[in-house]
Amino acid sequence: MKTFSIGGVHPCDSKISAGAAIENFPIPEVAYISMSQHLGAPAEPVVAAGDKVKTGQLIAKANGFISAPVHSSVSGTVKSIEMVKDLAGNLCKAVIIDVEGDEWMEGIDRSEDIVREIKLDQKEIIARIAECGIVGLGGATFPTNVKLSPPPGKKAEFLIINGAECEPYLTSDYRVMIEMPEQVLIGAAIMMKALGVTKGFVGIEENKPEAIRVLSGYSEKYPDIQIVPLKKKYPQGGEKQLIDAVVGRQVPSMGLPIDTGAVVQNVGTALAVYEAVQKNKPLFEGILTVTGECCPQQRNFKHRVGTPISKIIEAVGGVPEEAVKVISGGPMMGKAMCNIDAPTLKGSSSVLFLTEKQTKRKEEGNCIRCAKCVSVCPMGLEPYLLNKLGRAGRMDDLEANRVYDCIECGCCSFTCPAYIPLLDMIRLAKGQVMRIMRSRPKN
Amino acid sequence: MSTTIIFTVVSLSLLGLVLAVVLYLVAQKFKVEEDPRIDEIEPLMPGANCGGCGQAGCRAFAEACVKAPNLDNLFCPVGGNPVMKLVAEKLGIQIAEKAPMVAVVRCSGTCENRPKTNIYDGVASCAVMNSLYTGDTGCKYGCLGQGDCTKVCSFGAIHINPQTGLPEVDENKCTACGACVKACPRMIIELRNKGIKSRRVYVSCVNKDKGGVAKKACAAACIGCMKCAKVCPFEAITVKDNLSYIDYNKCRLCRKCVEACPTGAILAVNFPPKPAKPAEPQPAAGTPAAETQSVKTQVVEAPVVETPTAQTPAVEAPVAETPAAGTESVNNQENQRAI
Numbered sequence: 001m002k003t004f005s006i007g008g009v010h011p012c013d014s015k016i017s018a019g020a021a022i023e024n025f026p027i028p029e030v031a032y033i034s035m036s037q038h039l040g041a042p043a044e045p046v047v048a049a050g051d052k053v054k055t056g057q058l059i060a061k062a063n064g065f066i067s068a069p070v071h072s073s074v075s076g077t078v079k080s081i082e083m084v085k086d087l088a089g090n091l092c093k094a095v096i097i098d099v100e101g102d103e104w105m106e107g108i109d110r111s112e113d114i115v116r117e118i119k120l121d122q123k124e125i126i127a128r129i130a131e132c133g134i135v136g137l138g139g140a141t142f143p144t145n146v147k148l149s150p151p152p153g154k155k156a157e158f159l160i161i162n163g164a165e166c167e168p169y170l171t172s173d174y175r176v177m178i179e180m181p182e183q184v185l186i187g188a189a190i191m192m193k194a195l196g197v198t199k200g201f202v203g204i205e206e207n208k209p210e211a212i213r214v215l216s217g218y219s220e221k222y223p224d225i226q227i228v229p230l231k232k233k234y235p236q237g238g239e240k241q242l243i244d245a246v247v248g249r250q251v252p253s254m255g256l257p258i259d260t261g262a263v264v265q266n267v268g269t270a271l272a273v274y275e276a277v278q279k280n281k282p283l284f285e286g287i288l289t290v291t292g293e294c295c296p297q298q299r300n301f302k303h304r305v306g307t308p309i310s311k312i313i314e315a316v317g318g319v320p321e322e323a324v325k326v327i328s329g330g331p332m333m334g335k336a337m338c339n340i341d342a343p344t345l346k347g348s349s350s351v352l353f354l355t356e357k358q359t360k361r362k363e364e365g366n367c368i369r370c371a372k373c374v375s376v377c378p379m380g381l382e383p384y385l386l387n388k389l390g391r392a393g394r395m396d397d398l399e400a401n402r403v404y405d406c407i408e409c410g411c412c413s414f415t416c417p418a419y420i421p422l423l424d425m426i427r428l429a430k431g432q433v434m435r436i437m438r439s440r441p442k443n
Numbered sequence: 444m445s446t447t448i449i450f451t452v453v454s455l456s457l458l459g460l461v462l463a464v465v466l467y468l469v470a471q472k473f474k475v476e477e478d479p480r481i482d483e484i485e486p487l488m489p490g491a492n493c494g495g496c497g498q499a500g501c502r503a504f505a506e507a508c509v510k511a512p513n514l515d516n517l518f519c520p521v522g523g524n525p526v527m528k529l530v531a532e533k534l535g536i537q538i539a540e541k542a543p544m545v546a547v548v549r550c551s552g553t554c555e556n557r558p559k560t561n562i563y564d565g566v567a568s569c570a571v572m573n574s575l576y577t578g579d580t581g582c583k584y585g586c587l588g589q590g591d592c593t594k595v596c597s598f599g600a601i602h603i604n605p606q607t608g609l610p611e612v613d614e615n616k617c618t619a620c621g622a623c624v625k626a627c628p629r630m631i632i633e634l635r636n637k638g639i640k641s642r643r644v645y646v647s648c649v650n651k652d653k654g655g656v657a658k659k660a661c662a663a664a665c666i667g668c669m670k671c672a673k674v675c676p677f678e679a680i681t682v683k684d685n686l687s688y689i690d691y692n693k694c695r696l697c698r699k700c701v702e703a704c705p706t707g708a709i710l711a712v713n714f715p716p717k718p719a720k721p722a723e724p725q726p727a728a729g730t731p732a733a734e735t736q737s738v739k740t741q742v743v744e745a746p747v748v749e750t751p752t753a754q755t756p757a758v759e760a761p762v763a764e765t766p767a768a769g770t771e772s773v774n775n776q777e778n779q780r781a782i
Binding site: 088089090091141335338339359360361424425431 | 576
């Protein structure tokens, strides 16, 4: 069975919410729709306080090349446009809507029928994806239309759909694959048409046999798309690792995935693309896993973007008593929330409750030069060295040791027997080095 | 036997002689011309190699002094004026005395003023904490309290007060090298004019949020109300991005702004107590207990402040007579520090 060639760790996968079918989360009374739901410039609101909006209506336009429009996830009246605190406590602009009923925009196909025929051509598909505000739902929320338009001189050879979901606990992609398999494959076919490629892959880790079985069942209908079972290993869902695992090509240092001829899209993105192109539905819903051993209920919700996370937590009976951290995303790369009143975003994938035992940092010891961090680094870096150089502020040496290649997967911190916070220090150093590199004049 | 010994001695001596000549010639050929004054100036330096002057170390600074046409842009913050005077004498240049500077922590976000909204249990480093999120309080500009400034100080002049969670500068030890200024990821620490008898007036806040947001996060935040700028007779105060800033070159220490500030964000340190004016009644809001306490402390502190030989008092003296009710907490905090 295939997997990526260097590094990787094996955290317990803890997919305890895998059995919970996707349920529709009730529409909130007030929706806080953030303007910064994607990588790049925040969207520019096109509505004003007092305006009536319908579900799916454009409320903010893209502001620049790397940006995405935002659509209303609810129908009602715009209460105000205010600064709202996000998960990390930063203020970001949000359109606040008082919900009245649920009236959708005309033109959105709400039926359950699966539309198989792709009528739009290459340009129209990319334009539709851009209009519908589709962003990568694997975590980075990079605008999908930009990713589907390779820069001049680069040619895509194949599309890889990322169904690895290597982060422990998360099950949203898994549920999408087994509940809406054909939609995902049609979404993949649409993106393949947009890229002008004829070969597609869906990489799925072996701990999701049901997803592999269900998707393989459609292999006759979609012969161009090959289902690739992968060995379970974190961080297989990383773009560069997945390309390595599926097609055996390695993205060069400082390079982009397109340099290997691959374009990687998440399962959730494929579904969003299907809905946008075939059903004319903008991206305003997402699948979110609510889980954790201390959480009495394990749920997978389809939520409207802008629902306060506190409402979702209330629905599972509030923050469990033993929980000390509420994480957005998985336990490896997710972020602890400092504000649970923050609204959900397009890219929200999970609300994870962790207990003190699970999150408590152990006291930092001395590096014993065991080189475990070196052996697990999927990018072939030397984390112990980067940590040392970072603490000494040796920026030129950090650059020479490719700190900029770090994908912040956390394997080094996970494996360190001395509990050295390697990732924290490397991430900090990486930020400083990248700032220096960006400030250099380009020639 | 004897010929072997003689042969060895003679051949080695000859070899030594030839090599000595070669070394001499090479040394003459590749001789590095160095200004002899560098060696004279270097011993005058404090030898801390802290980099506060902007050079790589004390020798590099001595080299820069010798090369530069004048010493206007060169100053050793550790040695201060006495060292620079000696350097100028050696070089035969006249220099103007520079006002001594001191590091000032511009945050009053104590536990009472700025309640914690979450618990941070990550790496004990302000830089890491700052890169992760806005911090464990509502204020995204204020001190994070992990002590990066204390770790970089070569002089042990800054430490975190466990009661307030904020760094405090020991004015006697601070050399204004600026290491803490660079280490602070939130740019809270500023080098300010030490002032006559170490008396200073400054805005102890860097919050650029709008008044309501800032006030909600911290009781002692600058809310950008412009009151200080209006009362300042010397046009020393500017308010930009909802944040007031006092230009220490223009400030004449009249302390009108301290009284005008509704939140107590402006601090006046090391001032003796104002003589009580019976004509000016105190507002009822000021708690008598706090007032007496502060007066008491000042009695203890005052002689230290007033002694001309003692450059700076070890502890910052409390704010003198701040009648506004809002400054009460600052008063208490200052008292805590003094005690």
